[in-house]
Structures are given as C-alpha cells and as structure tokens.
Amino acid sequence: MAQADxxxxxxxxxxxxxxxxxxxxxxxxxxxSSLVLRYVKxxxxxxxxxxxxxFFTKVVDLGASSLKLEIWDTAGQEKYHSVCHLYFRGxxxxxxxxxxxxxxxxxxxRQWLADLExxxxxxxxxxxxxxxxxxxxxxREVTFQEGKEFAESNKLLFxxxxxxxxxxxSEVFSTVAQELLQREARQxxxxxxxxxxxxxxxxxxxxxxxxx
Amino acid sequence: xxxxxxxxxxxxxxSPRQNVRKNLDFEPLSTTALILEDRPAxxxxxxxxxxxxxxxQYEEMVVQAKKRELKEAQRRKKQLxxxxxxxxxxxxxxxxxxxxxxxxxxxxxxxxKVRDLWWQGIPPSVRGKVWSxxxxxxxxxxxxxxxxxxxxxxxxxxxxxxxxxxxxxxDAGFSAADKEASLELIKLDIxxxxxxxxxxxxGGPYHDMLHSILGAYTCYRPDVGYVxxxxxxxxxxxxxxxxxxAFIAFSNLLNKPCQMxxxxxxxxxxxxxxxxxEVFFEENLPKLFTHFKKNNLTPDIYLxxxxxxxxxxxxxxxxxxxxxxxxxxxxxxxxxRTALGILKLFEDILTRMDFIHSAQFLTRxxxxxxxxxxxxxxxxxxxxxxxxxxxxxxxxxxxxxxEMEKGSPSLRH
Numbered sequence: 001m002a003q004a005d006x007x008x009x010x011x012x013x014x015x016x017x018x019x020x021x022x023x024x025x026x027x028x029x030x031x032x033s034s035l036v037l038r039y040v041k042x043x044x045x046x047x048x049x050x051x052x053x054x055f056f057t058k059v060v061d062l063g064a065s066s067l068k069l070e071i072w073d074t075a076g077q078e079k080y081h082s083v084c085h086l087y088f089r090g091x092x093x094x095x096x097x098x099x100x101x102x103x104x105x106x107x108x109x110r111q112w113l114a115d116l117e118x119x120x121x122x123x124x125x126x127x128x129x130x131x132x133x134x135x136x137x138x139x140r141e142v143t144f145q146e147g148k149e150f151a152e153s154n155k156l157l158f159x160x161x162x163x164x165x166x167x168x169x170s171e172v173f174s175t176v177a178q179e180l181l182q183r184e185a186r187q188x189x190x191x192x193x194x195x196x197x198x199x200x201x202x203x204x205x206x207x208x209x210x211x212x
Numbered sequence: 213x214x215x216x217x218x219x220x221x222x223x224x225x226x227s228p229r230q231n232v233r234k235n236l237d238f239e240p241l242s243t244t245a246l247i248l249e250d251r252p253a254x255x256x257x258x259x260x261x262x263x264x265x266x267x268x269q270y271e272e273m274v275v276q277a278k279k280r281e282l283k284e285a286q287r288r289k290k291q292l293x294x295x296x297x298x299x300x301x302x303x304x305x306x307x308x309x310x311x312x313x314x315x316x317x318x319x320x321x322x323x324x325k326v327r328d329l330w331w332q333g334i335p336p337s338v339r340g341k342v343w344s345x346x347x348x349x350x351x352x353x354x355x356x357x358x359x360x361x362x363x364x365x366x367x368x369x370x371x372x373x374x375x376x377x378x379x380x381x382x383d384a385g386f387s388a389a390d391k392e393a394s395l396e397l398i399k400l401d402i403x404x405x406x407x408x409x410x411x412x413x414x415g416g417p418y419h420d421m422l423h424s425i426l427g428a429y430t431c432y433r434p435d436v437g438y439v440x441x442x443x444x445x446x447x448x449x450x451x452x453x454x455x456x457x458a459f460i461a462f463s464n465l466l467n468k469p470c471q472m473x474x475x476x477x478x479x480x481x482x483x484x485x486x487x488x489x490e491v492f493f494e495e496n497l498p499k500l501f502t503h504f505k506k507n508n509l510t511p512d513i514y515l516x517x518x519x520x521x522x523x524x525x526x527x528x529x530x531x532x533x534x535x536x537x538x539x540x541x542x543x544x545x546x547x548x549r550t551a552l553g554i555l556k557l558f559e560d561i562l563t564r565m566d567f568i569h570s571a572q573f574l575t576r577x578x579x580x581x582x583x584x585x586x587x588x589x590x591x592x593x594x595x596x597x598x599x600x601x602x603x604x605x606x607x608x609x610x611x612x613x614x615e616m617e618k619g620s621p622s623l624r625h
Contacts (some may be wrong), residue, residue: 028440029400046407049400049440055571056305070568077397077440082479083516104393204349 008099008156017066020180022173025112026097027105028076031132034163035097036073039173044164049183050075051089060177067177069093078108081115082170088119091175093126098158100131101139106146126179128157130172135162302335309338317345330541331587333534340452346540347464355456358428365427369395394438398426403445406529412447421455427503428459429466436466437476441520448524448536461550474519484613486511487521488606489548495597496552500559507567511551514574519547526575529581545595545602553590 024032033047033054040056056071072091074084088094094116098105109129116127129151131142144160153159157175161168248270251258258266308329313320320326334342359366372395402411402422411418425446430438447466449458466475473481489511494501504510517526522539524532539546554577555562595602 028397046404048404048407049443051441051520051525051616052575053513053571054575057570057572058566075440079437079439081475082477083512 018021018181018184019068019070020092020177021072022072022089022093022095022176023072023074023116024095024097025074025084025088025116026076026095026130027078027099027102027108027112030076030097030099030102030105031095031163032076032095033073035095035130035132035161035169035172036071038163038166038169040071042166044166049077052080053084056170058173060174062174062178062181065181068105069173069177085115085119086117091116091120091125093180094120095128095172096156097132097178098142099133100142100147101133103141106110106131106142106150109150113156123144126157126176126183127154128159128172128176129154131158131181132163134167135165139174145210173184215417223306225332235499271293281419298624305329305332306335306337309335309342314338321345327541330537330571333583334537336452336533339533339537340457341450342447342501343449343459343540344461346558347461349460349464351459351460351464351467353432353463355589357432358456358459361428361431361459362424364431365424369427393608394430395427397440398423398430398438398443401440401443402426405447409529412443412450418447418450421450421458424455425450425459425462429463432463433466436472436475439477439520441517441525442466442475444521444524448522448529448532452533468544470519470547474516480613482512484606484609485548486515487516487609489551489601491597491605492548492552492593492595492602493555496593497555500555501564504570507570509567509570513553513571515548517566522547523550527586528579528583529582531586534583534587548602549593549595550590551588553586556593557585557589 024036026032028049033050034044036054036056037045037047040058048157049125050073052075054073056069056073057166058069058071060067062071072087074080074087096109096116098109100106113127129147131147132145148158150156157179158169159172159175163169163170247265257263278471313326313329330342344550366426402419405412405422406433407413410416412422413419422443426438429436429442438513446462447459449461452458453461465471470485472478473485490501493504493511522532526532527535535546535550542549554574558573562573565573597605600608
C-alpha cells in the first residue's frame with residue numbers, strides 16, 4: 001500500500017544522517033507501542049490501541065556516525081493483518097515483538113516472521129526478536145533460552161526488554177542501528193571491491209549505498 | 213482575581229454568575245504599584261523642572277495602565293457576552309429539538325432549517341436521541357435481543373474463566389482460543405479507551421456498559437467479532453445513550469456498508485473506498501494530492517485510523533461528536549469529507565513535510581483543533597467530481613474492481 005515496490009525517493013541528502021525504515025510487528029498488546037514510546041519519548045503510560053499504523057522518527061547517535069530511524073509501529077490485532085503486512089514492505093529493519101508472559105504471542109511470532117519475509121527480499125533487512133515485559137518475570141511463560149533458540153534458528157538478533165522499567169530498550173534500537181550500519185559498510189565495501197582494485201586508496205567514502 | 217485568591221476561598225462557593233460579576237467590576241490593579249513619591253528628606257530636592265517631568269511621566273503611566281485595564285475588562289466582558297450568547301443559543305436549540313423537531317421527526321429532519329441547526333452541532337442533551345433516530349434500526353434489534361446476546365456473552369466469560377473453554381464447540385469455525393483471545397483483547401482495550409476520562413476503566417462508572425456492549429456484539433455478530441477501534445465507537449455511544457439503545461445504535465452503525473467493509477477488513481473494498489476518496493482529494497486539493505503522490509503517502513496511512521474509530525481517537529471528543537452529528541445525517545460520505553477538511557486545514561504545513569512527518573502529523577493531529585475552523589474547512593470541500601456524487605463515484609469504482617476479476621488485488625494506482 002504505502003511506500004511499496006522500493007520506489008522510495010532518494011532521501012540521503014548530503015550532511016543528513018542515513019534514513020532507515022524500521023517496523024514493529026507482533027501480536028496485540030505485547031508492548032510494541034510502549035517500546036517505541038519509551039525509546040522515542042522516554043515515557044511509559046497506557047497507550048491507546050494502535051489502529052493501522054503509528055509513526056515516529058529518531059536519530060540514533062552511534063558515536064562516529066548516526067542513523068535516522070523512521071519507525072512504523074503497526075497494529076497488532078490479527079484482523080488487521082491483511083492491511084498491515086503491506087507496511088512491512090521496503091523495511092530495512094524490523095522488531096518482532098512478543099510478550100514473555102504469553103506463550104501464544106511467542107508462537108504467533110513465527111507467523112509474523114513468515115509475513116515479514118514475504119515482504120522483504122531474502123537477506124534484506126535486520127530483524128530482531130524482542131521478548132518484552134521482563135518486569136513480569138514471575139509470570140514468565142517463555143524462557144530466555146526458548147527465545148534465543150528461535151532467534152538463532154532464524155538468524156535473528158535477540159534481546160529481552162522491559163518497556164515499563166526501561167530495561168534494554170535503547171539497546172534494542174541502537175543494536176539494530178549498529179547492525180544496519182555495519183551491513184551497509186560491508187555492502188559498500190564489496191561493491192567497491194570490484195572497482196577499487198585499481199584505486200584502493202584513501203578513506204572509505206561515506207556509506208551511501210541504498211541498503212536494499 | 214489575585215487578591216481574591218489570597219483572601220482565601222469564601223466558605224460557600226459563589227454562583228458562577230456572581231463570580232463572573234466580580235471579575236467584571238475591575239480595579240486597575242497595575243496602577244497600585246505606581247506611586248509617585250518625593251525624594252527622602254536627607255537628599256536634595258529635585259529641581260522643579262525635573263519634578264514636573266516626573267509627574268508628567270507618572271501621569272502618563274497611570275493613564276496607559278488604566279487604558280490597558282479597561283481594554284482587558286472590555287475584552288473579558290465581550291467574551292462573557294459571547295459565552296452567554298452561545299449558552300442561550302444552545303438552550304434555544306434544545307427547545308427547538310425537543311419541542312419541534314423530535315416530535316415531527318419524519319417530516320422535519322431533512323428540512324433546510326433542521327439541516328442548518330444540525331450542522332452547528334446537536335446539543336448534548338438531545339444528541340443521543342437524534343443519533344438513534346438518524347442511524348435507525350433496520351436490523352430490528354430489540355432490548356430483549358440485546359439481553360439475550362448479553363446473557364450469552366456472560367455465559368461465555370464464565371465458562372472461559374472457569375477453564376472449560378475447550379468443551380463448548382458452538383459457532384463452528386471460531387475456535388475457543390480465538391474467542392478467548394478476543395475476550396482478552398476486549399478487556400485490555402477497555403482499559404485503554406479514553407483513559408483520560410477515567411470512566412471506562414475497571415471500577416469506573418461505564419466500565420461494565422462498555423464491556424457488555426462489546427461482549428454482546430461478538431455474540432450477535434460472531435462473523436465480525438471484536439475489532440480494535442470498536443471500543444471507541446461503543447464508548448462514544450455510551451456517553452450519549454443507555455446501554456441497550458447504545459447497543460442498537462452500535463450494531464446498526466457497524467452494519468453500514470462502509471463500516472462493514474472496514475470492520476471485516478475487506479481489503480478490496482477498503483481500497484475502493486480509498487480510491488473514491490482520492491478522486492475527491494485530487495478534485496479539492498490538487499496541489500497537496502500531487503505532493504502526497506510524490507511522497508508515496510497513500511490514504512490508508514491516515515484514513516484507517518480515522519475511519520475505524522470514526523475520528524473519536526484522533527480528534528478532541530467534543531469535535532468528534534460534532535463530526536458524528538453530521539455523519540449520522542449524511543452517512544459515510546461525510547467521513548471522507550471530514551478527512552478532506554482536515555487536509556485542507558493543514559494544506560500549507562503538509563505540503564512542506566516529507567513522508568514520515570506528514571504520516572506522523574496526520575496520525576497524531578494537534579490536540580487543540582478548534583471545531584469552528586475544522587467545520588469551516590469541511591464546508592468548503594466539494595463532494596462533486598465531474599458532476600458525480602460520492603455514491604456514484606464509489607459505485608463506479610466498485611463495479612470496476614468487480615470486473616477486474618478477483619485476481620491479485622493490486623495496490624498500485
């Protein structure tokens with residue numbers, strides 16, 4: 001629907017940080033919007049259910065470089081599936097969120113991942129599995145190990161968070177951003193590889209290539 | 213005002229009118245700080261010329277201060293008069309609605325006079341009645357039917373909470389797990405429906421009503437079930453109607469073609485609604501339309517939220533109620549007209565924004581949108597495109613999409 005087909009206009013204006021699209025997906029009420037709210041505004045409060053999609057931006061400062069995230073926070077109710085999976089298209093990164101106190105939300109993550117992969121080209125995009133609500137440890141239904149194994153078998157990054165207590169939240173986003181930058185550097189490196197045989201000198205130019 | 217506070221509150225709160233009076237009979241407070249004093253005796257006296265100059269300056273300052281105060285008082289008086297006028301006109305409107313329009317609904321509701329009055333907003337005290345009449349009850353839902361649906365919902369809640377969910381196997385196709393998930397979701401969403409009002413949350417006065425209506429609806433229409441966004445619609449109705457009547461209005465409202473298309477998440481149909489919207493978008497706001505196209509900002513980005521919740525989540529509640537007023541009168545067309553009104557109101561800002569900022573702006577509109585400006589903008593929106601009205605444009609698009617066989621529902625234009 002929106003921003004489809006990779007026809008995104010070039011938006012890497014010189015001097016501006018690179019822009020990456022990050023989508024959040026996962027079952028209803030696992031805390032997608034709360035994670036974003038905590039990260040973008042350092043706030044935690046009762047968030048309204050997301051109908052459709054909510055949007056945020058945040059510049060991630062990674063010391064030497066920075067990255068601007070366009071955050072697409074999608075609706076979690078499955079009924080919205082048929083509409084919302086279109087929002088995954090063209091994403092550079094995704095947070096696949098589940099609630100560690102709800103096994104069903106973890107099982108559903110598999111389904112969400114399949115949906116996501118339909119919209120991304122293989123190997124494209126950084127995906128992190130996020131187990132949220134570690135503050136409710138005594139109600140835990142999904143162990144850290146289970147999450148980790150699922151992530152590893154699907155080549156996903158993995159972290160557990162608490163949006164409520166602000167545990168590991170900014171780490172999630174900065175890790176994803178870091179990974180995005182690294183991948184990009186690798187890509188531009190290999191792209192240079194061919195041409196750079198002749199002239200392999202000077203500092204690497206600012207990564208400019210489109211991550212897709 | 214200031215010294216009133218300092219003096220402490222009177223033991224009996226004054227009637228609002230008295231209070232207002234006091235504010236009006238003003239004392240130019242700012243002049244009290246301006247006191248012209250002679251130099252202390254141990255200092256040489258001012259030369260006469262200088263003393264004269266200072267006196268003059270002092271007098272000018274006092275005059276200026278008094279002028280300011282007077283102006284302020286006049287402004288306040290005018291504001292008060294305006295407020296009184298508004299209140300009086302609301303009072304008159306209530307009388308007109310109650311004594312003239314409601315008793316003669318069938319003959320009067322579409323008259324010019326009533327339409328004008330309607331546009332200005334239905335007074336809250338008659339709003340529920342007018343909405344009910346305008347929405348109608350073509351589903352013929354009775355209070356008894358509501359009781360039956362509610363009883364079934366309660367039965368279901370009980371069986372689920374006692375853990376016997378796997379035993380029952382009615383409504384083939386809707387697994388117990390799905391039902392449980394949707395009941396859980398209803399509970400959760402109730403807690404986050406207008407949280408600021410603090411009336412729908414657990415323990416709040418309207419919590420049970422909201423729960424009842426949403427639960428009864430999932431029993432009445434298991435094929436639709438609970439969809440996020442519904443809790444807001446039900447809540448707005450509850451604020452204006454009794455439980456059973458709110459349920460009747462809710463079910464009939466959701467049964468309208470546009471609402472059915474959205475709440476069933478019938479993607480193909482939703483796309484024809486968006487396409488029809490774009491026809492009128494281009495017609496009314498060609499510049500912004502082109503800008504959005506260039507930025508890939510498709511209408512679903514903002515319309516989904518607006519249409520699903522009938523603006524109750526994205527606009528201030530009193531403004532949303534006024535949108536509902538006219539929506540009840542004009543139908544789905546008005547929802548899209550409102551969208552164009554909002555876009556028109558912010559056209560200048562939006563044409564300067566890129567994709568993400570427009571999307572952010574439209575999905576989180578400013579909280580202090582003045583109703584009059586929004587309605588003035590809506591009023592200028594033309595719902596005619598090449599002599600075709602909304603319904604005709606929509607019907608033509610639906611016909612096209614039907615003819616284009618079911619094949620892959622392409623999303624590109």
